[in-house]
Amino acid sequence: MSAAAPEATPSFEARLTAVAAQRWRVAVGLTCAMIAVYFGFILLIAYAKPVLARLIAPGLSFGILLGALVIVATWILTWVYVRWANSHYDQALGRLRE
Amino acid sequence: MSSLLATIQGASRIGEPNTVAMGFFFLFIVSTLGITFWAARRTRTTEHFYAAGRSISPGQNGIALAGDYMSAASFLGIAGLVSTTGFDGLIYSTGWLVGWPVVLFLIAEPLRNLGRYTFADVVAVRLQHTPVRIAAAIGTLATVSCYLIAQMVGAGGLIRLMFGIPYETAIVIVGVAMIAYVLFGGMLATTWVQIVKAVLLLGGAALLALLVLSRFGWSPTALFAAAAEKYGAGVLSPGRLVSKPLDAISLGMALMFGTAGLPHILMRFYTVPDAKAARKSVFYATGLIGAFYLMTFVLGFGAMVLVGPDAIRGVEPGGNMAAPLLAEFLGGTPLLGFIAAVAFATILAVVAGLTLSGAAALSHDLWVGVVRREKADAAEQLRVARVATIGLGVLGVVLGITFKGQNVAFMVGLAFAIAASANFPALLLSIFWRRYTTAGAVTSMLLGTASTLTLIYLSPTLQIDVLKHSDAWFPLRNPALVTMPLSFAAGILVSLLAPRPDEAAGFDAVSRRMHLGGSV
Numbered sequence: 160m161s162a163a164a165p166e167a168t169p170s171f172e173a174r175l176t177a178v179a180a181q182r183w184r185v186a187v188g189l190t191c192a193m194i195a196v197y198f199g200f201i202l203l204i205a206y207a208k209p210v211l212a213r214l215i216a217p218g219l220s221f222g223i224l225l226g227a228l229v230i231v232a233t234w235i236l237t238w239v240y241v242r243w244a245n246s247h248y249d250q251a252l253g254r255l256r257e
Numbered sequence: 258m259s260s261l262l263a264t265i266q267g268a269s270r271i272g273e274p275n276t277v278a279m280g281f282f283f284l285f286i287v288s289t290l291g292i293t294f295w296a297a298r299r300t301r302t303t304e305h306f307y308a309a310g311r312s313i314s315p316g317q318n319g320i321a322l323a324g325d326y327m328s329a330a331s332f333l334g335i336a337g338l339v340s341t342t343g344f345d346g347l348i349y350s351t352g353w354l355v356g357w358p359v360v361l362f363l364i365a366e367p368l369r370n371l372g373r374y375t376f377a378d379v380v381a382v383r384l385q386h387t388p389v390r391i392a393a394a395i396g397t398l399a400t401v402s403c404y405l406i407a408q409m410v411g412a413g414g415l416i417r418l419m420f421g422i423p424y425e426t427a428i429v430i431v432g433v434a435m436i437a438y439v440l441f442g443g444m445l446a447t448t449w450v451q452i453v454k455a456v457l458l459l460g461g462a463a464l465l466a467l468l469v470l471s472r473f474g475w476s477p478t479a480l481f482a483a484a485a486e487k488y489g490a491g492v493l494s495p496g497r498l499v500s501k502p503l504d505a506i507s508l509g510m511a512l513m514f515g516t517a518g519l520p521h522i523l524m525r526f527y528t529v530p531d532a533k534a535a536r537k538s539v540f541y542a543t544g545l546i547g548a549f550y551l552m553t554f555v556l557g558f559g560a561m562v563l564v565g566p567d568a569i570r571g572v573e574p575g576g577n578m579a580a581p582l583l584a585e586f587l588g589g590t591p592l593l594g595f596i597a598a599v600a601f602a603t604i605l606a607v608v609a610g611l612t613l614s615g616a617a618a619l620s621h622d623l624w625v626g627v628v629r630r631e632k633a634d635a636a637e638q639l640r641v642a643r644v645a646t647i648g649l650g651v652l653g654v655v656l657g658i659t660f661k662g663q664n665v666a667f668m669v670g671l672a673f674a675i676a677a678s679a680n681f682p683a684l685l686l687s688i689f690w691r692r693y694t695t696a697g698a699v700t701s702m703l704l705g706t707a708s709t710l711t712l713i714y715l716s717p718t719l720q721i722d723v724l725k726h727s728d729a730w731f732p733l734r735n736p737a738l739v740t741m742p743l744s745f746a747a748g749i750l751v752s753l754l755a756p757r758p759d760e761a762a763g764f765d766a767v768s769r770r771m772h773l774g775g776s777v
Contacts, residue, residue: 172765179768183689186362193362194513197355201509204348204495205502211344212494218482220493222344227554229351230547236358237543244366244536252772 171255178251185243189236196232200225270590271572271581272421277594279420285453285602286434292449296442303638306443307374307617313448313528319541322525324451325610326353326516326542327458327549329411329603330669335550336583337576339557341566343484343492346557350550352509356516357546361539364517366532367688367771375614376523376680377622380687380702383763384695386631390622392702396679397520397618399706400672401649402656404519405611407668409657412604418573419581419597428657435609436650439616440643444528447609454599454606459549461599465580466552468587469559477555484558492561507738508670514741515673518680521614532774559583575666612649619645667718670735674713678740679705686748688771691764693748694757701748708743712736 169177203211203225211222300306313321331353339346372378377393409428416427438446473479484492516522526535560569560579563586572578581600585593620642625633633641683702686693712731713719720729733739769775 175769175772178772182772189362190359193355193358197351197513198506198509200351201348201505202502205505208495212490214490214493216478218478218480218485218493220344220481220490222494223347223481223554226344226347226351227551230354230551233354233358233543234547237361237540240358240362241536241540245533249533255773 174251174255178248178255181251182248185240185248189240193233193236196229196236200229269572269582269585270593271578271585272418274421275419275590275594275597277591278597279594281595281598282420282601285457285598289434289446289450289453289605290437292453293438293442293446296446296449299445300441300443301639302635303374303621303642305445306639306642307524307613307621308527309444309448311528311530312445315529315534315537316541317448317452318525318529318534318538320455320545321448321451321528322522322538322542323545323549324455324458324606325521325525326546327455327603328408328607328669329415329600330407330666331550331553332458332462332603333415333577333580333600334575334666335553336556336560337569337579339553340560340564340569340579340583341576342496343488343558343561344494345496347554348495348505350553352512354543354547354550355509356513357539357543359513360517360522361536361543363685364523364688365526365535365539368523368684369526369529369532369535370771370774371688371767372527374524374527374621375617376518376520376684377618377626380683380698381626382687383767384687384693384698384760387627388695388699389702390626392699393680393683394618394622396518396675396683396702396706397622398615399710400518400520400675400680401611401615401618402652403668403672403675404521405608405615405649405653406656406660407665407672408604408608408611409653410660410663410665412601412608413657413661415577415600415604418578419600424661425658428654431605431608432650432654432657434605435612435653436647438609439613439646439650443642444524444613447606447613448525448528450606450609454602455545457599458603459545461596462549462552462556465559465584465587465592465596466555469555469563469583472563477558480555480558480562483562487562488566492558503732503738504734507733508735510741511670511673511677511735511737513677514681515675515677515737518676518684519672520618520676520680521610523680523684524614524617525610556580556583563587608653612646612653615649616642616645619649664723667713667722667734670718671709671713674735674737674740675706675709677737678709678744679703682741682744682748686745686752688767690749690752691761692752692756694752694755694760696755696757697748697750697752700751701744704747705740705744708740709736712740 213221335349377390381389412431413424413428417424560583564582569579584596624641679702683698715731717729718734720726
């Protein structure tokens with residue numbers, strides 16, 4: 160890490176800090192999304208029972224649909240993270256390793 | 258009603274010696290012991306014993322993670338809960354999955370880059386090793402013991418119900434097989450036992466789900482509609498289970514954040530070559546576990562419509578026999594035998610994973626880290642790991658027999674609460690917070706463990722359900738809503754009140770290694 164051309168490019172430490180901060184923001188944002196989805200579902204069960212009991216098709220209550228969608232949301236959120244990490248995060252790490 | 262129940266019970270062959278079940282189970286034992294024999298020749302160092310030589314691929318580890326996580330409680334328990342309560346049971350199906358994204362976003366990759374065998378490695382990386390390892394081992398052993406008791410007692414009861422063999426014999430069979438896998442084959446054998454078990458469990462559940470759906474025109478909604486027609490529209494909507502929202506939120510917190518603090522799950526991330534492989538393996542695991550819980554919707558409602566809640570509760574009041582009864586209804590004694598063997602294999606695989614992670618805490622963290630101060634040679638490390646395995650295996654058998662007939666269903670929730678309150682806060686803060694100190698980490702781990710154990714003792718779960726008192730001092734059934742924030746707050750407060758600039762100075766090196774891998 161020889162700073163041959165001073166101030167031309169940010170130092171290794173500064174770039175690492177930036178990558179770390181970005182990864183932290185993505186991780187916290189997605190975790191909050193998961194918390195919102197799951198605890199939103201629980202709060203609906205607790206406080207909006209009649210809404211969840213409503214049938215949207217024969218045999219399919221809103222509650223069962225939402226329950227299945229919580230599982231689908233889990234898949235989507237993990238997929239979003241893996242997509243981001245495989246492209247942006249890994250590329251940033253690759254540039255840091257150079 | 259009772260005569261109807263009697264005829265259904267009379268018709269079921271559950272609990273009778275079942276040659277198909279015995280055959281499948283024998284096949285499982287023989288093939289897994291074969292795997293163990295193969296793995297034993299490749300298990301020569303601690304790196305092999307604890308981490309399978311870091312040689313497991315992301316896909317294999319994803320399946321093994323799913324195998325470690327999908328216990329008999331989730332297969333038999335949730336199917337039973339859905340079949341007897343309908344929608345309320347589904348709340349559990351979703352709750353058990355939502356911890357996995359948290360593992361992926363916050364823990365998996367940093368853990369893989371910072372540690373070697375246990376999560377204590379990560380917490381201790383820039384803090385004082387001795388106090389941190391002791392506190393982390395206490396949290397690990399508390400989590401593993403609670404989980405192990407629940408699995409062992411469940412195993413004894415289920416095997417007695419399904420195979421008709423005595424409780425103690427069942428426990429000893431589980432104990433001996435589990436010790437054999439771990440002792441000789443280490444993590445490599447344990448991983449492959451998990452993979453075989455996960456494939457059997459997912460395959461068995463998918464087969465049952467397809468057989469159910471074939472009777473309802475391949476339409477899940479037709480199945481749900483049949484359930485509503487037979488037992489009222491109430492089975493499709495929330496009932497009494499979430500009567501106290503705070504209880505549901507507290508359990509939800511334990512499940513969501515406890516997954517990221519389960520020692521036997523965390524240990525699996527050390528078996529893959531690098532952080533990227535750890536990332537991929539959680540992605541696969543989440544997909545498989547989610548698919549499994551979606552299938553429990555169909556299995557549960559299928560058992561409700563085809564077998565009936567009264568008949569299910571007639572065989573076993575907790576509803577745990579819903580999936581086996583459904584199998585018997587759909588495929589007769591052969592399918593019952595197959596599903597019973599799958600349930601047995603499931604329990605065996607989970608206890609093997611638990612024993613290995615407990616043995617790592619005892620030998621790697623306590624003996625090598627604390628007693629011998631990292632000075633033990635390779636042969637001694639491996640020897641101690643094996644002694645610890647035998648010790649924990651025997652302890653598991655003793656605990657299983659001691660708690661015979663006790664209501665231990667709450668122990669799984671307790672294990673998740675300890676993991677969420679003792680292990681997760683320390684792990685997260687040590688990875689992401691520069692100013693975290695040794696004193697802060699030790700405080701949050703010890704306080705998390707102690708407060709969880711104290712509050713569960715004072716809760717309705719123990720005071721009313723187990724001890725039969727009329728009321729309980731603490732209102733929540735699962736304490737995570739109180740104990741997890743308490744552990745975070747204590748860790749942060751202690752670190753801020755007694756700052757350690759020398760420990761904070763190590764954070765830059767940790768941050769570099771957390772992202773880039775390599776050594777500090």
